[in-house]
Amino acid sequence: MKPRPVGLEIALIAILCFLAYAPSLSIPLLEDDYGNLSFAWDHGSLASLPALFHEAVFRLRATSYWLMFALWKGFGLAPWAYRWASLALHFANSCLVFAVVRLVFAVGGDRAEPRPAWAASAGFWAAAFFAVYEGHQEAIMWFSASNELLLFLFGASSLLCWLLAWRADVPRARSRVLEAVSVAAFGLALLSKESAIVWLPLFLLAAAPNWRRSAIRLWPHLGLAALAVASVLSTRGYSFRFSDGSFSLAAPFWITWPRSFARVLWVWGWLALAVVAWFRESKLLKRALGALAWIGIALAPYSFLTYSTQIPSRQTYLASAGLAFVFGLAMGRLRAGAGAARKLAAVAAVAMVVSNVAYLATKKRTQFLRRAEPTEQLIRLARRTPGPIWVQCFPRSRYIAEEAVRVGAGRSPDILVWSQAEAAARKAEATFCFEER
Numbered sequence: 001m002k003p004r005p006v007g008l009e010i011a012l013i014a015i016l017c018f019l020a021y022a023p024s025l026s027i028p029l030l031e032d033d034y035g036n037l038s039f040a041w042d043h044g045s046l047a048s049l050p051a052l053f054h055e056a057v058f059r060l061r062a063t064s065y066w067l068m069f070a071l072w073k074g075f076g077l078a079p080w081a082y083r084w085a086s087l088a089l090h091f092a093n094s095c096l097v098f099a100v101v102r103l104v105f106a107v108g109g110d111r112a113e114p115r116p117a118w119a120a121s122a123g124f125w126a127a128a129f130f131a132v133y134e135g136h137q138e139a140i141m142w143f144s145a146s147n148e149l150l151l152f153l154f155g156a157s158s159l160l161c162w163l164l165a166w167r168a169d170v171p172r173a174r175s176r177v178l179e180a181v182s183v184a185a186f187g188l189a190l191l192s193k194e195s196a197i198v199w200l201p202l203f204l205l206a207a208a209p210n211w212r213r214s215a216i217r218l219w220p221h222l223g224l225a226a227l228a229v230a231s232v233l234s235t236r237g238y239s240f241r242f243s244d245g246s247f248s249l250a251a252p253f254w255i256t257w258p259r260s261f262a263r264v265l266w267v268w269g270w271l272a273l274a275v276v277a278w279f280r281e282s283k284l285l286k287r288a289l290g291a292l293a294w295i296g297i298a299l300a301p302y303s304f305l306t307y308s309t310q311i312p313s314r315q316t317y318l319a320s321a322g323l324a325f326v327f328g329l330a331m332g333r334l335r336a337g338a339g340a341a342r343k344l345a346a347v348a349a350v351a352m353v354v355s356n357v358a359y360l361a362t363k364k365r366t367q368f369l370r371r372a373e374p375t376e377q378l379i380r381l382a383r384r385t386p387g388p389i390w391v392q393c394f395p396r397s398r399y400i401a402e403e404a405v406r407v408g409a410g411r412s413p414d415i416l417v418w419s420q421a422e423a424a425a426r427k428a429e430a431t432f433c434f435e436e437r
Helices: 006-026 030-043 046-054 060-076 079-106 119-132 135-140 143-165 172-190 192-208 211-233 253-265 268-279 282-302 317-336 340-384 396-406 420-426
Strands: 389-391 430-433
Touching: 006 060, 006 079, 006 119, 006 135, 006 340, 006 420, 030 396, 046 060, 046 420, 060 079, 060 143, 060 192, 060 211, 079 119, 079 143, 079 317, 079 340, 119 317, 119 340, 135 143, 135 340, 143 172, 143 192, 143 211, 143 420, 172 192, 172 211, 172 430, 192 211, 192 282, 253 282, 253 317, 253 389, 268 282, 268 317, 282 317, 317 340, 340 389, 340 430, 389 420
Parallel strands: 389 430
Antiparallel strands: none
């Protein structure tokens, strides 16, 4: 079978990304977006760098605030601009999945080893799955979760450059450039989210079976990771991240980790593993085990949450790349077969795209619209009411209400009053009570 040109495969990945997540382009900003935009206004500019890095809680999520600030300067509060930005990041990440699978899981570490027939299309099918997969939708459909997209973008870019830098066919001068880019990209990953250090074991996993020798090449990355860890630990005495009870080493990770692992695999991962097991090829099984290890490693930092024994969907974005690897391997093997195997691959491809796209367009879009409605109703009332508003019932925190009014309506949060006595004293002109539709 003649392989498709890489340009055509990238174009198909772009189409799949748009097909799956186009329904999210018309969703308004959500509740936490207003507070994060408010912070980005004050800390996202170049002049505000000292203030941002002084904020211990947020300095390791700097890239998302820089992105928010840039979008606000360019497009104001237009929701479509933020939605398109998330979609563009997701497309870029899908392309990185394509590149990583082709370089690592499909070809293998030993370039003298014959390339399996299934390797030709495994990268495309992994990226196609990642592009439309609904399981990590919150990272794409909720702009405040863009730190997950940025964490992946910079981490996977660093990994790809690191792997390419040490290929035998890469000139030494170019190798040095790739190494420098890898270190810089890893630094940006560390400025995207605290959990970015999990990329280090993923680097070694990708370098298997030569991970011991490859570990020596990670010393610049290890140095940056050590600085990031020291930055986090230095705030232990006053950061709410250590005192709000949402994260603890005493959390029931022995429940959260396996439960979330099984949830990531459901249902396409289990089906793909069944295909891999059916063919019983050692190279295929080896790559599938590597993909499972990727999922397990990527979930580990989030397995110590105390508020849930199920990791939120946005935090499975990195882990879902491992799921995509498994799916790509299974589809590549089916496509490399003949007769019934190729027919099964065609049926699986159609079912995978249709089920994920339909779920995102119906159930998930409706959920996010409902999630946005409380702040949307309050913003609309604040825009048309010149005087005080008595907030009788609001299903979110007071902080979210005040930031929605300040950022979304361009009004002072002081127009909101929260008690009957205050409403009478200030002669409130309107009352607000959220009405679910």
